[in-house]
Amino acid sequence: MSEPKRKTLKRKGAGGRAVHDVGGLDMGPIERAEHDPALWEKRTDAMLILLRDNKRRVLSVDSHRRAIEDYGQQAYDSTTYYEKWIRSIRNLLVEQEVLTREEIEARMAEVRARHEKAGRTTSKEKIPW
Amino acid sequence: MVKAKRGAWSGEWRVGRGNPVRGPHSPFPIPRSRFIKGDAVRIADRAVLGHCRTPWYLRGKRGVVAAIHGAFRNPEALAYHKPGLPALPLYKVRFRQRDLWDRYTGPSGDELEVDIYEHWLERSE
Numbered sequence: 001m002s003e004p005k006r007k008t009l010k011r012k013g014a015g016g017r018a019v020h021d022v023g024g025l026d027m028g029p030i031e032r033a034e035h036d037p038a039l040w041e042k043r044t045d046a047m048l049i050l051l052r053d054n055k056r057r058v059l060s061v062d063s064h065r066r067a068i069e070d071y072g073q074q075a076y077d078s079t080t081y082y083e084k085w086i087r088s089i090r091n092l093l094v095e096q097e098v099l100t101r102e103e104i105e106a107r108m109a110e111v112r113a114r115h116e117k118a119g120r121t122t123s124k125e126k127i128p129w
Numbered sequence: 130m131v132k133a134k135r136g137a138w139s140g141e142w143r144v145g146r147g148n149p150v151r152g153p154h155s156p157f158p159i160p161r162s163r164f165i166k167g168d169a170v171r172i173a174d175r176a177v178l179g180h181c182r183t184p185w186y187l188r189g190k191r192g193v194v195a196a197i198h199g200a201f202r203n204p205e206a207l208a209y210h211k212p213g214l215p216a217l218p219l220y221k222v223r224f225r226q227r228d229l230w231d232r233y234t235g236p237s238g239d240e241l242e243v244d245i246y247e248h249w250l251e252r253s254e
Binding site: 016017018023024060062063065066069096 | 177204209
């Protein structure tokens with residue numbers, strides 16, 4: 001049996017960095033345009049604050065950051081700031097056994113169906129787990 | 130002005146008043162800090178094991194302790210729902226920009242200050 005072939009595709013100039021740790025790399029110009037946060041983004045922010053308070057302690061800023069940093073490069077680069085947040089919140093809720101993956105997906109389907117029934121357009125996009 | 134001794138508190142707030150001491154935002158006393166203000170330090174050049182607050186571009190770089198902020202729970206443990214105790218001293222470390230970047234074009238006196246936990250610091254000459 002031959003040895004399995006190793007893939008050694010290094011990020012250019014990245015050394016052994018984690019995916020978020022890009023200080024000093026050439027990542028192009030910084031996007032400085034500001035935008036008003038969407039309602040779901042404000043709600044994401046509010047959820048994070050509630051889940052880390054002294055009563056709930058479901059997550060901390062440290063576990064939140066770790067969950068965001070766990071993304072692969074492709075997913076990390078193709079998601080927005082609050083998409084990273086909502087994925088982290090969802091995944092930490094599962095990790096901390098507050099909700100199950102099945103419960104979340106069933107509820108998402110239910111909410112989507114409700115909006116479609118009311119004639120609203122819904123996004124088919126999903127935040128990867 | 131009390132002269133700071135190695136291992137004793139040397140921050141701006143309570144110099145010479147003895148232990149236990151706290152920084153203004155530090156929830157824990159610092160039992161003993163390994164470095165004091167003015168110490169030359171080097172950032173450990175090691176790989177990341179999970180969550181870590183020490184940016185990659187500082188690995189192996191030399192700087193000087195500018196202040197001790199206090200003692201805080203270790204974020205590398207907190208990130209995995211562990212208590213992160215004992216609390217670690219957190220230092221403000223000052224670097225020269227030209228020591229960090231190969232082709233730094235700014236004024237040679239430019240500096241950068243970064244907060245670094247004690248276990249990432251090594252003594253430097």
